[in-house]
Amino acid sequence: FDRPSYVAWVGTLRQPKRPDLLVEIARKAPDLRFVVCGAPSLHRSPVGFGERVIHNLQQLPNINFLGHVPPEKAQEIITNAALLLSTSDGEGFPNTFLQAWAAGTPVVSIRIDPDRVIEQLGLGAVCGTMENAIAEMRTLMCTPSGREEIAGRAREYVAAHHAESSVMAA
Numbered sequence: 001f002d003r004p005s006y007v008a009w010v011g012t013l014r015q016p017k018r019p020d021l022l023v024e025i026a027r028k029a030p031d032l033r034f035v036v037c038g039a040p041s042l043h044r045s046p047v048g049f050g051e052r053v054i055h056n057l058q059q060l061p062n063i064n065f066l067g068h069v070p071p072e073k074a075q076e077i078i079t080n081a082a083l084l085l086s087t088s089d090g091e092g093f094p095n096t097f098l099q100a101w102a103a104g105t106p107v108v109s110i111r112i113d114p115d116r117v118i119e120q121l122g123l124g125a126v127c128g129t130m131e132n133a134i135a136e137m138r139t140l141m142c143t144p145s146g147r148e149e150i151a152g153r154a155r156e157y158v159a160a161h162h163a164e165s166s167v168m169a170a
Contacts, residue, residue, distance in 0.1 A: 006033040008081035010074050010096050013050040014041045018087040023056040029134045039068035079103035102158045104151030123154045
């Protein structure tokens, strides 16, 4: 896949990350292409959850499921994606968000917005529902100029708040 033709989803295939929502989104949006990286985990998930998700991911023609990949490969996938999708129910500040923003990749999140930076600084979109996430992804996929504006803000945010010099100063 060439940028900007796909949406990246990177994470552990466990219940709190809601990879089951990713499956539903891909089913409802066959026009969107996804590259998915992650391996199942029993942490906070019922036995067999991750394996069922993998089976469902592999059934969908618009998903390229790569399984577990080394961190460098995950970064490459995020960097080359048009968007990073977060389906998580709740977590602190996902490292994948910083990876995406440092690479200029906008984040589309259903629920997570650490310190409300996505909403306040325009680093992507916080959608609330699966349907809104699909609509937002379609809009952003069709507007390269909008994605580039977000990319600039995202890189600036990481440089100002998460670069080594910024962290050391804080």
